[in-house]
Amino acid sequence: MRTIAQSSDLRKRTWSVVWALPLFLFLILSSSWTLILVFFFLSFGSLREYGRLVHEREEWTSWMCFSLVSLVLLYLSLTGIDYKAILFLGYILFLMLIGWGLKKPQRMVERVAFYLLGFLYCSFFPFFWVKMGITYSRISIVFFALPVWINDIFAYLVGRKWGKHKIVPQISPEKSWEGLAGGIGAATIMGLVLTTPSISFSLSQGLLTGFLIALVSFLGDIWESALKRRAGVKDSGSFLPGHGGILDRFDSFFLVGPLVYLLRLSWGG
Numbered sequence: 276m277r278t279i280a281q282s283s284d285l286r287k288r289t290w291s292v293v294w295a296l297p298l299f300l301f302l303i304l305s306s307s308w309t310l311i312l313v314f315f316f317l318s319f320g321s322l323r324e325y326g327r328l329v330h331e332r333e334e335w336t337s338w339m340c341f342s343l344v345s346l347v348l349l350y351l352s353l354t355g356i357d358y359k360a361i362l363f364l365g366y367i368l369f370l371m372l373i374g375w376g377l378k379k380p381q382r383m384v385e386r387v388a389f390y391l392l393g394f395l396y397c398s399f400f401p402f403f404w405v406k407m408g409i410t411y412s413r414i415s416i417v418f419f420a421l422p423v424w425i426n427d428i429f430a431y432l433v434g435r436k437w438g439k440h441k442i443v444p445q446i447s448p449e450k451s452w453e454g455l456a457g458g459i460g461a462a463t464i465m466g467l468v469l470t471t472p473s474i475s476f477s478l479s480q481g482l483l484t485g486f487l488i489a490l491v492s493f494l495g496d497i498w499e500s501a502l503k504r505r506a507g508v509k510d511s512g513s514f515l516p517g518h519g520g521i522l523d524r525f526d527s528f529f530l531v532g533p534l535v536y537l538l539r540l541s542w543g544g
Contacts, residue, residue, distance in 0.1 A: 307413070311353065314405045321397040324522050325397050349399065396529060397522075401529045403533045404416055404528075404535075418469055422466050422484070426461060428461070429457045430457055430493075431454065433454050433458070437453045447500035450496065463489065466483070466485020467485070474539070480538075495531065
């Protein structure tokens, strides 16, 4: 029965990728506006899932209002609006957030802290993908995303086939050292695509980038698994059949954003 269930899950995952990946690539490559809209949608959807994982039901409306305003302020930075105005509005928003925390003083620190973590994880980190696409080229997003996706695929397949030694079973029972090694090896090799003229990394830089992407991707998986374990749920949502929610699919992708942008800035010229 377990084998049948795993085969069914693999089919669902495969078909979801077959239709969703071409659409994702088409939208991010079409124009800067579609690129921005895609990541704005992904951030907003993931903020919604994150809020359901960490906040009580009666707090969701307030959480989403704060999240939407902060997300809009972040993306306004792309329009040429004076950054001082954005910083001032962000400061006002933070003061309002503290005021919101006063509704439940005993949970004030926790509420504010989870909001800030959610903003970093679901909005700020993926925003670096947008910055890279606008600053350099949209195709560079695809090149840097390949090691992320290859790591995810090989970690899943190798772990499913040979995974014996669990890494953190208390948080993620399926994560194994064998799967991690398979993902790291595949992502490191895939880092060679970054030596193409459009990115211009050296051989060592490409391999190192693939290796670092795999490690950060693993941490992204573990972090999101910890959030789900805390909430007592299997998936963060139902965005893609076989994959769960947006956070389930983009947990590693989001966390890798600052890394690839900074490496592109430092080594890519």
